Amino acid sequence: QSALTQPASVSGSPGQSITISCTGTSSDVGGYNLVSWYQQHPGKAPKFMIYEVNKRPSGVSNRFSGSKSGDTASLTISGLQAEDEADYYCCSYAGSSSLVFGGGTKLTVL
């Protein structure tokens, strides 16, 4: 199970929108609508942000949205805020009851 590919870092100014990509294969991202996203602040546990590609759990801001095209999933954060600065991880079901994470993306709010 190879890790999904995410950019190492992205940045944006407050109020702007950014998108983080997550590229896999037809065996994981492309094969199932089972991509989830997690936010992790330094020294903290991950927080659940998006499930099943584009669904938001209750309590997560609607500034966060997910999508997928082919083997690539994306997380978009609109109206960037300072508190959004964190690491973001995608995760996909990969068949045979297994899961695979992306390598993570560090978001910097300028």
Place this chain on the structure above:
Amino acid sequence: EVQLLESGGGLVQPGGGSLRLSCAASGFTFSSYAMSWVRQAPGKGLEWVSTISDSGGSTYDADSVKGRFIISRDNSKDTLYLQIKSLRAEDTAVYYCAKMGQYSSGWEFDNWGQGTLVTVSS
């Protein structure tokens, strides 16, 4: 409120026996949800380790840990376990306990513990 509290981490010598991590759950009906372990090496990303079904009857492991890690649960004690054998330096990580989702697929981690650090070093 869902609470997951891991324990059992510490400093262990390479190859030195085994270690058992525990995760005490509260705030939800533990026996109704699959549970998982996810680890994070220092300065690195998240890695899925193992998942166990709600009843404990089915377990699933990452290829990297098959044969050395055993996930189990005691639904009478609302507790999840991870036994790690033949520890290696590359097992050094924070180990997180995570509750699997309540949504249609259940293949997401909707609540996480704070983690317990396992350090494998001589």
